[in-house]
Amino acid sequence: MRLPFDGEWLVAWGGRTLKENHHAVAPDQRFAYDLVIxxxxxxxxxxxxxxxxxxxxxxxxxxxxxxxxxxxxxxxxNAPGKMNPSEAAGNYVVLEIGAEExxxxxxxxNGSVAVKTDDAVKQGELLGRCGNSGNSSEPHxxxxxxxxxKFGEGEGLPAEFVGFLADRKVxxxxxxxxxxxxxxxx
Numbered sequence: 462m463r464l465p466f467d468g469e470w471l472v473a474w475g476g477r478t479l480k481e482n483h484h485a486v487a488p489d490q491r492f493a494y495d496l497v498i499x500x501x502x503x504x505x506x507x508x509x510x511x512x513x514x515x516x517x518x519x520x521x522x523x524x525x526x527x528x529x530x531x532x533x534x535x536x537x538x539n540a541p542g543k544m545n546p547s548e549a550a551g552n553y554v555v556l557e558i559g560a561e562e563x564x565x566x567x568x569x570x571n572g573s574v575a576v577k578t579d580d581a582v583k584q585g586e587l588l589g590r591c592g593n594s595g596n597s598s599e600p601h602x603x604x605x606x607x608x609x610x611k612f613g614e615g616e617g618l619p620a621e622f623v624g625f626l627a628d629r630k631v632x633x634x635x636x637x638x639x640x641x642x643x644x645x646x647x
Contacts, residue, residue: 462564462584463524463525463625465524466496466645467519467520467644467645468498468644469642469643469644470496470498470516471499471642472638473639475495475496475641476639481639488615488616489605489607489609489612489613490605491605491617492605492620493604493605494637495601495602496601497599497600505541510540516600516601516602517570517591518590519590519591520587520589520591521588521591521602522584523584523585523588524558524564524584524622525584526558526581526584527556527582528556528579529555529556529557529581530557530563530578530579531553531612532555533550533553533574534552534569534571534572534574535571536594536595538551538570538594539593539594539598541598541600542598544597545594545595550595551567551594552567552568552592552595553568553569554574554576555612561608563610564604565604565606566602567595567597567604568592568595568600568601568603569588569589569591569594570590570591570594571592571594574588575587605618606620621635621636622637626643626645627641627643628642
C-alpha cells in the first residue's frame with residue numbers, strides 16, 4: 462500500500478502499544494492510525510475553525526487497488542473540539558483490497574466522498590477530502606485495516622506501507638509509529 466495522501470503528515474496516533482495508540486483497545490482498530498498535518502508544532506493556523514487546520518480538505522487517495530464496499534457521506538463536520546459519537550466514523554470509505562482485508566478511511570469532509578459502493582479503484586485514485594465528521598475532535602484522517610467489510614466488526618490488521626519516508630528516512634516497507642513525520646517516497 463501507499464500512504465493515502467500527498468505531502469508530509471504527522472502520525473498523531475499509531476503503533477502497537479496503548480502508549481502509542483489509543484485505538485489499540487478496540488479489536489477492529491487495534492492497528493489504526495490518526496494522521497494530521499502539523500507545522501511549527503501546531504495542527505492549525507491562528508483561530509480554530511476547520512478551515513484553519515492544515516489537513517482540512519486535503520485529498521485522500523486509495524492506498525491500494527480494490528473495490529469500494531461501503532461509503533457513507535452526508536454527516537456534518539464538527540466544529541473543532543466538538544465530537545459526534547453517534548456517527549463514530551463520520552463520512553467514510555471501506556475498500557476491499559485483499560482476501561479478508563479491508564481498508565477503512567474515516568472523517569471525510571461532508572459531501573467530499575468521490576466514490577460509490579461497487580466502484581473499482583486504482584491505487585492513488587481520489588476517494589474524498591479530509592474533514593472533521595464523526596467522533597473526531599479536529600480534522601484528521603483515521604486509517605485502519607480490518608478483516609470484515611463493516612465498521613466496528615472483525616479484527617484489526619497491521620498496516621504496512623511501501624516506499625515512504627519516515628522522519629525523512631527511506632522506509633522500503635513498514636508500519637507507522639506515533640510522532641513520525643511521513644510522506645510518500647519521491
